[in-house]
Amino acid sequence: MYLLNRICILAFVTLLCSTAIAQEKKKITLEDVFKSNTFSAKSVYGINWMNDGQFYSSLNRSAGAPSVVKINVATGKQEEVLIDGQKIGINFSSYTFNAEESKALIVSDIERIYRRSSKGINHVVDLKTSEKQLIADGEKIMYATLSPDNDKVAYVKDNNLFVVELASNSITQITKDGKWNEIINGAADWVYEEEFSMSKAFDWSPDGKKIAFIRFDETDVPEFNMQTWGELYPKDYKFKYPKAGEKNAEVSIHVYDLDSKKTITVDTGTEKDIYLPRIYWTANSNTLAFLRMNRLQNQLDLFYANTETGKSDLILQEKSETYVDLDYNDNLFFLKDNKGFIRTSEQDGYKHIYQHDNSGKMIRQITSGNWEVTNLVGVDEKGKKIYFISTEASPLERNLYVINMDGKGKKLLTPAKGTHSVNMSKDFKYFIGYHSDANTPSKVTLHQVSGKEMQILEDNQELKDNLTNIAMSKKEFFTFETVDGSSLNAYMIKPVDFDESNKYPVLMYVYGGPGSQNVTNSWGGARDFWHHHLAAEGYIVVCVDNRGTGARGRDFKHSTYANLGKIEVEDQIAGAKHLGTLPFVDKGRIGIWGWSYGGYMSSLALMIGNDVFKSAIAVAPVTTWRYYDTIYTERYLQTPQLNAAGYDDNSPITHVNKLKGNLLLIHGTGDDNVHFQNAVDLVDALVKADKQFDSFYYPNRNHGISGGNTSWHLYNMMTEFIKDKL
Structure with a gap:
């Protein structure tokens, strides 16, 4: 009886202590x-791996004015400031390098439009001299993109596509029929932006001599009207919004040749009530790949188009009794030397990785099992390895794996439970990992490709x-x-x-x-x-x-x-x-x-x-x-x-x-x-x-x-x- 009382007293005291x-x-x-x-968690933003795999760049906003810094992978230390926002007098929000990493395109004064679209003021900055060049006379433009040959910038303004030669600052207007609520060139319409997760609708060829773009004719799409409030008389905001069963924009694909200054139209078939949700340049600047879907989205076609003639050939077709999943992570990777492509598909009941030759014939299914590949991180052609994120551990989790291209040797690289995402270096030697779980805020770390942790970049210890x-x-x-x-x-x-x-x-x-x-x-x-x-x-x-x-x-x-x-x-x-x-x-x-x-x-x-x-x-x-x-x-x-x-x-x-x-x-x-x-x-x-x-x-x-x-x-x-x- 005495022992029981002591146990009860101890339990009561423990309860009081825990309550206190x-x-x-x-x-x-x-x-x-x-x-x-x-409770806001910190992260590491604007990381880009540099051509030399020993360095990466990062956007630093902690010092007031933004800067882009160069980090040594081996030491984890800052080597130099590549872009100093205070020095050049620009409060920029994003940056991209050209192929040689001699110049950077920076964007400031960003004005949001819809979920993924925006426009802003763009400058090209010389990384050696810090000299800056204003693009488009300082007008707010959309999707400015440096050419692979380093000397041009393409952009969209007022629904038209333009190119500026950096050396002369001369501007070429590629399209001239762009008009609000009628014709859009090089940018997506509202419904493509929202539902196909795309906003920019043009891309440079690998040699920088051509630009492929999608044209949207939304003239006959019904118009939606929203009133905006705050003035004596409310204003009308009208935009094209195709509701279920109504008419969509008519879409077409075109390729502009900068040398000949001619535009060709790609053959996408006779049916006009279709979707063209993606264009991709293959490794060959004369071959453009594109996806076509029917209105009900239960058939997906992959085509190769000749960019000299516009002729296209059907390479692969996938059908479903329900719908074919369009992979919004763009898990489609074209191999060099016309050796085919790697893609993901749900065709066996779960999303997995497949390899195809250049004619579209399936060579092999690389991954399989009752789990899904959620992101194709990268394909190391030299090492014959594929890196991917999957749900193999649990549908509630995401982990990084590597597998040989022959489907063998699969290995888990991020064993910690929770959710992982990664930013892999171009030479596949390192990755930056972002990891959290339901009860632990995000931790950002630098790893060797083996998974070995090298450095903690942000651990949210203060939080x-x-x-x-x-x-x-x-x-x-x-x-x-x-x-x-x-x-x-x-x-x-x-x-x-x-x-x-x-x-x-x-x-x-x-x-x-x-x-x-x-x-x-x-x-x-x-x-x-x-x-x-x-x-x-x-x-x-x-x-x-x-x-x-x-x-x-x-x-x-x-x-x-x-x-x-x-x-x-x-x-x-x-x-x-x-x-x-x-x-x-x-x-x-x-x-x-x-x-x-x-x-x-x-x-x-x-x-x-x-x-x-x-x-x-x-x-x-x-x-x-x-x-x-x-x-x-x-x-x-x-x-x-x-x-x-x-x-x-x-x-x-x-x-x-x-x-x-x-x-x-x-x-x-x-x-x-x-x-x-x-x-x-x-x-x-x-x-x-x-x-x-x-x-x-x-x-x-x-x-x-x-x-x-x-x-x-x-x-x-x-x-x-x-x-x-x-």
Whole structure:
């Protein structure tokens, strides 16, 4: 009896001590996350490997004015300052070297346009003398690019393509038909930029004597109109936005010869309702490769084009009953001396590496297994090795591997658990690694290609030290089975003072779109720390990657084809029901929130899962896929003309009568991506159904709803809604 009492007393004292320690630590506040950026991780930016593999350059912003410094790999020390922003009097944001590394192109006064497009003032700087040359008379231009032969710069201005000779500063206008909302030369239209992850649409030939470019004729594409507010009379901003089932821009490929000053048109076939999402120069300046996809994106063709005649030949074709994945990491590498190419494909059910000869015939499948290659880092032709990032260790992780080109000798180079990305040197002797896990901020290190660490470039020790004084729970990963028996990956953040005998409310966070992934063993950003703030306030935060998300093979990802929203929402509801069975969860207080596709999911889940979810926040949601763009929507749903039910059956607008819980709808009126029209039509349907809800709009804010005080205001409002409604 005495021993039992002593054990009870010790246990009680231990509990008191742990509670006291938790109380001594500081809770994460909204001010920490959105005002003071207390938890922002540092990194190493603007790293470029130099021709001599013993050096790399880095953009340094720590000294006030930006500078580009040259670092010795062996010593880790700075050898010299290549570009001194203070000395040349330019506050530049980015830089690129010419092939000889004698000059650099720097960009300043950058003005963002859409997600990936921008324009700015460009200078060419002589690295020896620091003399600078202003390009295009100081006008803001787009995608300025030095030629491989070092003496020219190509750029886009006012929808036309130009070249400037650096020696004479003379400008040649290659195209003259460019016109706003009609013709674009050398730059992508809105939908290609957003959905094919491209903005620049031209490229120099290897010898610097030709420029290949894509021309977009968007004359007949329907025009979208957004009003911008802030003046006595609101202004109209009109741009071409092809919604599902509507007309796309007509695209064509052209090659300009700088010597003859003639432009040829590449033969891309007789069908005009196509996509031309990529152009690539092969190692031969007379051969241009390009990709062509049909409107439904279930056929991908690789062509070689003769740049003297424009004649093209089909090299490779891939078809699918759903859609063919266009690799946005551009995992297509052309071997020297016309020895073929290396590419990735999902054709065996998982994304893997394949080698083809120059005629397109497959030589071998280099990697295989129930895991995916996510990035083809580099192909060392001399050493006959391929470096790649994959999910072999876990769908939640990313690691660097090397494999021989014959498919043998695969080796793991980054064994630490978590998420790795790398920047490999041109001679394949070194790489700079970026590594984090769910509970450890990013560490940037220099490695020999064997994986051996040589130097720490950034370890975020200051942030790690700060975190020791913060009351913060670790992310816990778990799995559960959904309605069809599939195992789903998820994570949970518990309150710091978690007590399993208590009942906690739960907020689920969702994105859930095709190929996406939120449940990863990696360090998060401000949104993650907002979740940690909520956990400090007594909420459990959970995220579930439903069927249709990425890193788990083609069948898992394509399972939502032609019926977006249906099984994804089933999985989120199943996740909530699973949580409701846990002894420490209050199943009557489960909420869900998401942004963009996640806003679509959260609003639909609240309606269909009205017996499971109490509240939802939908930020910038798609409310009907009829309002979204052609490329993304038709890839997963076909066109509205072919699959009307796929568009309407799982639209939140269709299910407004089922709303029982608390809905907060948020949108920016200047959202060029998911238009404010989505929110307006959902509001109209809710009013007609006599449903009460909360809504808020942010004037002129785009899809990211940010800038100035906006993020603070947004997350403060969402926090109060959660506290009030959950």
